[in-house]
Amino acid sequence: MVTHDAQLDVPGSESMTYSYEQKVQFASPIAHPMASEKLAKRLFKLARKARRCKKADSGIKSIVKAIEKKSASGIVLLAGDISPIDTITHIPIICEEHRVPYCYVASKVDLGASTSSVGPLPATFILRDDEYGDLYDKCYSAVDALPLPI
DSSP: OOOOOOOOOOOSOOOOOOOHHHHHHHSTOOSSOOOOOOHHHHHHHHHHHHHOOOOEESSHHHHHHHTTTTTOOOOEEEETTOGGGGGHHHHHHHHTTTTOOEESSSSSHHHHHHHTTOOOOSEEEOOOGGGGHHHHHHHHHHHHOOOOOO
């Protein structure tokens, strides 16, 4: 299995690389359903394209507002290594109530980098656009098929 390494720069130490499996180990125990490495890579590509088309919202408040008040339909990506995890624990409940598919990805740094953000992101909401419609449909069905925690 090919692992793609990401570099993290920690002040006062040499740069470290972690594989996707190692990043999943750093995630919170309640971060389920977790995207596989292949699905996460596809979701990051989708987030990058959605950000270019201005169809991606980042941040907890804007995601909650888009789902509850605007009744928007899309895909929610949550970072599994957020600390404290209580900052995003209400988002899966809102997503389940409004039937919006969601999944966790291993790293907030990777999620921020995929949307060209300056720093790490706790959550991203991706809307559909015709420019990347095929990729969106594949990702939507894959995320929707993930088993939800009981």
